[in-house]
Amino acid sequence: MEGIVFEEKDFFACCGSTRFAKKMASSAPFSTYDQAVDTAKDIWFNEVDVNGWLEAFAAHPQIGQSPSSHHKSPTSAEWSKGEQSTALATATDSTMEELADWNWRYQQKFGFVFLIFAFGRSSPEILAELKKRYQNRPLVEFEIAAGEQMKVTELRLAKLFSTKAEGASATNA
Amino acid sequence: MEGIVFEEKDFFACCGSTRFAKKMASSAPFSTYDQAVDTAKDIWFNEVDVNGWLEAFAAHPQIGQSPSSHHKSPTSAEWSKGEQSTALATATDSTMEELADWNWRYQQKFGFVFLIFAFGRSSPEILAELKKRYQNRPLVEFEIAAGEQMKVTELRLAKLFSTKAEGASATNA
Numbered sequence: 114m115e116g117i118v119f120e121e122k123d124f125f126a127c128c129g130s131t132r133f134a135k136k137m138a139s140s141a142p143f144s145t146y147d148q149a150v151d152t153a154k155d156i157w158f159n160e161v162d163v164n165g166w167l168e169a170f171a172a173h174p175q176i177g178q179s180p181s182s183h184h185k186s187p188t189s190a191e192w193s194k195g196e197q198s199t200a201l202a203t204a205t206d207s208t209m210e211e212l213a214d215w216n217w218r219y220q221q222k223f224g225f226v227f228l229i230f231a232f233g234r235s236s237p238e239i240l241a242e243l244k245k246r247y248q249n250r251p252l253v254e255f256e257i258a259a260g261e262q263m264k265v266t267e268l269r270l271a272k273l274f275s276t277k278a279e280g281a282s283a284t285n286a
Numbered sequence: 287m288e289g290i291v292f293e294e295k296d297f298f299a300c301c302g303s304t305r306f307a308k309k310m311a312s313s314a315p316f317s318t319y320d321q322a323v324d325t326a327k328d329i330w331f332n333e334v335d336v337n338g339w340l341e342a343f344a345a346h347p348q349i350g351q352s353p354s355s356h357h358k359s360p361t362s363a364e365w366s367k368g369e370q371s372t373a374l375a376t377a378t379d380s381t382m383e384e385l386a387d388w389n390w391r392y393q394q395k396f397g398f399v400f401l402i403f404a405f406g407r408s409s410p411e412i413l414a415e416l417k418k419r420y421q422n423r424p425l426v427e428f429e430i431a432a433g434e435q436m437k438v439t440e441l442r443l444a445k446l447f448s449t450k451a452e453g454a455s456a457t458n459a
Binding site: 158159160161162163164165166167222223224225250251252255256259 | 331332397
């Protein structure tokens, strides 16, 4: 992992909390990817406050919606499309309509966007999960959403590391 | 409890979440005080979202600080002084200084004011509790603060009911 330079914006693309990105940047470099994930979990669950969680949630588009207008990070917008590719491929018009409707209800109840680690999940699966989670009380759902965010962050950290490693070996070649 | 008229602002003085006040007002009248408390608990823990919790926390002054500049509700400001009377009576200059310092650290870590059911508690007790709770992770502390808010709300509902009942019996006399 030596020779790989990370910037705050790299981590902000993984998780849209300013505090998270700053603390990750000041903890870098990492000797292994696993060490980066452990550090990320510690920062996310123990150091980022509830406002930071809401900030990170707000950086996500609604499931099924185009991310372009919501993302403060272009990298994050691109990754979001990839994470939702299975969902989009399995979506019918009526599923998409129902998803939009339940997303709206969810947002009204909880005050933040429905967040799910969508990678590899079909639209009907996501819709079923949304309906189930809608029943939760707000604090329970807040914690579940934070867990889903961490799964997204882990996947994105893996992408970040592989992209950076390729860049570093190309430079060294 | 018949003949007692409640308005949204009455409940807003008990708990500074707009959603809480609206839902309590639309649930009124209550046949007993206990029924009002049960309804309040249900609304606060199951229906008010995390933004509403933060809104209610923001309506509190820091422990030891004058509430006047923070309160959107004059009734709430007056009640807050009463709730802190033991703390203020037992405060020395150095305790107040230490409280201010730890309040600041708490606010930096958690993003909201330190909230405690202060009624009948001395300043050293409150300070010890603040230092202990400062160690918590943000979500745990968020839930504890919401529990303390509910205790404050209960006490204020009791005051509200007794004030209103006196007013109603004076009108009926």
